[in-house]
Amino acid sequence: MPLEQVKRLQRNGSIEHEISIFWVPRRTLVSNTILEEAGIIGDVNIAEFPLYFMPLEQDVLSLEMEGAFSDLYLHKDPGCIFHSAKALMDIQQRHGYFPRIIGKGDHARRLADLLLRMRKELDAEESSGLAGVSARGLLPSASTESLIIIDREVDFGTPLLTQLTYEGLIDETVGIKNNQADIDTSIIGGAATVPQAQESSKGPQQPSSSKQHQKRKIQLDSSDQLFSQLRDANFAIVGDILNKVARRLESDYESRHSAKTTTELREFVNKLPSYQLEHQSLRVHTNLAEEIMRTTRADIFRKLLEVQQNYAAGSDPTYHHDAVEELIARDVALPAVLRLLCLESCMSGGLRPRDLENFKRQIVQAYGHQHILTFCALEKMQLLQPRAPTNPTSLLLPTTTTTAAATGGSPHHHQHSTSPRTNYNTLRKTLRLVVEEVSEKDPNDIAYVYSGFAPLSIRLVQCVLQKPYILSLARGGPVAAPTQAPAPASATTSSPGWLGFEDVVKSARGATFSLVQKGDDKAVRARQTISGAPAIKTVYVFFLGGITFTEIAALRFIAAQEASRRRIIICSTGIVNGDRMMEAAIETGRLA
Numbered sequence: 229m230p231l232e233q234v235k236r237l238q239r240n241g242s243i244e245h246e247i248s249i250f251w252v253p254r255r256t257l258v259s260n261t262i263l264e265e266a267g268i269i270g271d272v273n274i275a276e277f278p279l280y281f282m283p284l285e286q287d288v289l290s291l292e293m294e295g296a297f298s299d300l301y302l303h304k305d306p307g308c309i310f311h312s313a314k315a316l317m318d319i320q321q322r323h324g325y326f327p328r329i330i331g332k333g334d335h336a337r338r339l340a341d342l343l344l345r346m347r348k349e350l351d352a353e354e355s356s357g358l359a360g361v362s363a364r365g366l367l368p369s370a371s372t373e374s375l376i377i378i379d380r381e382v383d384f385g386t387p388l389l390t391q392l393t394y395e396g397l398i399d400e401t402v403g404i405k406n407n408q409a410d411i412d413t414s415i416i417g418g419a420a421t422v423p424q425a426q427e428s429s430k431g432p433q434q435p436s437s438s439k440q441h442q443k444r445k446i447q448l449d450s451s452d453q454l455f456s457q458l459r460d461a462n463f464a465i466v467g468d469i470l471n472k473v474a475r476r477l478e479s480d481y482e483s484r485h486s487a488k489t490t491t492e493l494r495e496f497v498n499k500l501p502s503y504q505l506e507h508q509s510l511r512v513h514t515n516l517a518e519e520i521m522r523t524t525r526a527d528i529f530r531k532l533l534e535v536q537q538n539y540a541a542g543s544d545p546t547y548h549h550d551a552v553e554e555l556i557a558r559d560v561a562l563p564a565v566l567r568l569l570c571l572e573s574c575m576s577g578g579l580r581p582r583d584l585e586n587f588k589r590q591i592v593q594a595y596g597h598q599h600i601l602t603f604c605a606l607e608k609m610q611l612l613q614p615r616a617p618t619n620p621t622s623l624l625l626p627t628t629t630t631t632a633a634a635t636g637g638s639p640h641h642h643q644h645s646t647s648p649r650t651n652y653n654t655l656r657k658t659l660r661l662v663v664e665e666v667s668e669k670d671p672n673d674i675a676y677v678y679s680g681f682a683p684l685s686i687r688l689v690q691c692v693l694q695k696p697y698i699l700s701l702a703r704g705g706p707v708a709a710p711t712q713a714p715a716p717a718s719a720t721t722s723s724p725g726w727l728g729f730e731d732v733v734k735s736a737r738g739a740t741f742s743l744v745q746k747g748d749d750k751a752v753r754a755r756q757t758i759s760g761a762p763a764i765k766t767v768y769v770f771f772l773g774g775i776t777f778t779e780i781a782a783l784r785f786i787a788a789q790e791a792s793r794r795r796i797i798i799c800s801t802g803i804v805n806g807d808r809m810m811e812a813a814i815e816t817g818r819l820a
Contacts, residue, residue, distance in 0.1 A: 324369030333379020380773025
C-alpha cells in the first residue's frame with residue numbers, strides 16, 4: 229500500500245523525503261479521511277490529477293472505469309455520472325459548448341442535468357471574474373454538432389449477445405484491456421527469439437510445461453494495419469481477408485526476382501522492414517483467428533449462439549428452455565448460462581415466475597448455493613426479473629420526454645410517465661432490428677455486426693443522425709446505404725433531436741430529451757462572420773455504463789457513411805461485454 233510505504237520512509241529513512249500524493253481523478257472527503265486515519269495528512273503534499281478520457285483510438289475516448297457498470301446499476305453509486313460530466317465539461321471548455329444535448333435514459337438525463345449545472349457554475353464564475361482563461365467567453369461550439377448520450381440500461385440486450393466481429397470475439401474469448409490482449413504463446417508463438425547465450429546467462433532454464441502456459445501481450449489498435457482491416461469485420465469473412473493479405477504479401481516478396489536494376493533492388497530493400505512487420509502481424513492474426521474458429525465451431529458455442537439469435541429474432545423463448553437446461557446439466561460456464569436467462573428477461577419483458585424459479589433451483593444445485601446472492605444482484609440490476617403479472621400493454625407506457633431550449637443552460641421541459649422496461653417486441657418492428665438480407669461481406673446496414681440483428685442502442689443513434697433511412701426501413705423500405713434511401717419531406721437530415729421518432733422511442737425505457745444550449749446571439753453571429761461555419765462538424769456519442777466493441781464497429785460503419793457531413797467521436801465510461809456484466813453480479817464466495 230502507498231500509505232505503508234510513506235510510513236516506512238518516515239520511520240526508517242535517514243534522508244528526509246518530500247512526498248506528494250496525487251489523487252486521480254479528483255480529491256474527495258473520503259480520501260482526506262483515509263490520510264487523516266493514517267496520520268500522514270500533514271506530512272505530505274496533496275494534489276489531484278484530473279485524468280479523464282483516455283484515447284484508445286483517434287475516434288474512441290474511454291474513461292476506463294472498470295467498475296462503472298456495477299457502480300451504476302448494482303450499487304446505485306452515481307459517482308461515474310459526475311466523473312463523466314467532468315470529462316465532457318473538459319471537452320466543452322476546450323471546444324465550446326455542445327449546441328445540442330440529445331439523450332435516452334434516466335441516468336443519461338442526470339448526466340445532461342449535471343452538464344447544465346456545471347455550465348451555470350462556470351458562467352457564475354466568469355461573471356464574478358473567478359473563471360480561468362480557458363473558460364472565459366465560452367460559446368456554443370462552431371465545430372461541434374451535438375452530444376448524444378445513451379444510457380446502457382436502455383439496451384441491456386445488445387451486450388448480452390455474443391459479439392460476432394473479429395475484435396468483439398477476441399474480447400469474448402481472451403479479453404481485451406487497454407487495447408491489449410494476453411494470448412497464450414502456444415497459440416501465437418513467442419516474441420522475438422532471445423539468443424541462446426543470453427538465455428543461459430539469465431539462469432537455469434524453466435521446465436517446458438511452464439513455457440506452454442506463458443502469455444504474450446499483443447497490441448490491438450490502428451498501429452497494426454492488418455488489425456485495422458480485421459477489427460470491425462464480421463468474423464465470417466476474416467478468413468477471406470487474411471487469405472488476400474497473404475497472397476499480396478507473397479506477391480510482394482516475389483517481386484524481388486523481377487528487380488533488374490540497383491534502384492529497383494534498393495526500393496525492395498527499403499520496403500522489406502514493412503513487409504516483415506506485416507508478415508509477423510499476419511502470422512499472429514492467422515493463428516489467433518484459427519483459435520477463435522475452434523471455439524466458434526464447438527458444440528456448446530453453437531448452441532449458445534442459436535438460442536441467443538432466436539431470442540433476438542423474437543421467437544417464443546419457452547421453446548428454448550430445454551436447451552438452457554441441457555447447458556446447465558453439461559456444466560457450461562455460469563456466465564454463459566446467466567447471459568441467456570438475462571437476455572430472455574430483457575427481450576421478453578421478464579421470465580414467467582414458474583420458469584424463473586425452476587432455473588434458479590437448477591443453477592443453485594449445479595453451481596452452488598452462494599448464487600442465491602447472484603440472483604439477488606441480477607434482480608437489483610434489473611437484468612433478470614419475473615414477468616409482471618399485468619396487462620402486456622403496460623409495457624407500452626410512454627417514457628419521459630423532454631424538449632428543452634436551454635438558454636444559458638436553463639431548460640424548459642415537459643415530462644410524462646416513464647416506461648419501466650424496454651419493449652424489444654415493439655422496437656424490433658418499428659426500428660427494423662432484424663435484417664435478414666444483410667450481407668456480411670459487403671454490408672449495407674449495421675445489422676451485419678450480429679449477422680442480422682441491429683443493436684438497438686445504435687439504431688437510436690441512427691434515429692438522430694440518419695432519420696430518412698430509419699424511417700424508410702420502418703415503412704418496409706429496402707436495406708440500402710442511407711444516402712440512397714428515399715428521404716421523406718417531413719424528416720430531413722437537418723431535423724434536430726428525436727424529431728420524427730417521438731412515439732418510437734417511447735418503447736425504450738427511461739427519459740427522452742433534447743436540450744439546446746444557446747449563447748449570446750451577438751457573439752455567436754460575430755464569430756460566424758469571422759471564422760465561418762466548418763463544412764464537417766463533430767458528433768460526440770457517449771455511452772454511459774459501457775460500450776461493446778461490436779457497437780463501436782457499428783458506429784464506425786455509420787461514421788463511414790456520414791464522412792462527408794459529420795465526424796463521429798465515440799466516448800464511453802469503458803468497454804463492456806456480457807461476461808463482465810455477469811461477473812459484476814456473480815457471488816464469488818462460497819456459503820458454509
